Amino acid sequence: MASEIAKVRERxxxxxxxxxxxxxxxxxxxTRAFTAPEASLGADMAPAIDEAxxxxxxxxxxxxxxxxxAIAYDDPRTQSGIWRAKITxxxxxxxxxxxxxxxxxLRRAPSxxxxxxxxxxxxFGTALAEDLRADGVDTLIIAGCTTSGCVRASAVDACSYGFRTIVAREATADRLLDAHAQSLIDIDLKYGDVMPVDDIVGYLGAVQAVA
Incomplete structure (x- = not known):
């Protein structure tokens, strides 16, 4: 795999x-539905939560x-479309x-x-891009789950909307380790930079110092 990745990078x-x-x-x-290992959608996300x-x-x-x-519906039967046929x-x-x-x-703040x-x-179907632009944002740091699903989809769209896209390696998680690893490779090759949390924290510290 490493040699194949190296060949792609050379191109x-x-x-x-x-x-x-x-x-x-x-x-x-x-959210609880994804971070509770016993839930149908869940897995053990504790290490990713610590890094997040x-x-x-x-x-x-x-x-x-x-x-x-958070993914949420008034009525999943009418609002989740064909996706519901894949994931009960x-x-x-x-x-x-x-x-x-x-x-x-999660250590949240009121803001x-x-x-x-x-x-x-x-x-998709949200005002996120408009909100980020209204805040003057040029860089989106992404953490969370799942790496192969909502994290990847959000990273692809962040790139498509013109934001510098940074995915936090240790602060992402998936139900399948192989899917997690491959998705980080794909994102790093094509859509954004996959970076260690240590490096991102250092970058944010520099942003704070400038501010």
Missing amino acids: GFGRRVGPGRRPALLVVDL NRLLDAAHAAGIPVHLS GLDALILGSEGVEQDPR DRILVKRFASCF
């Missing part, structure tokens, strides 16, 4: 985008916008129910914004 993939001057943090779907908290702390200290997403667990994601609440282990979505990407 011009995986160039560094680098962070810009005005970042925002997006924490994708670390480091990003939240750094983002709050830097005073940058923070968005946390969507039926549990009812607005106001415990499953769509942010995981209580954090909750983004409710119906499909994988945090951009």
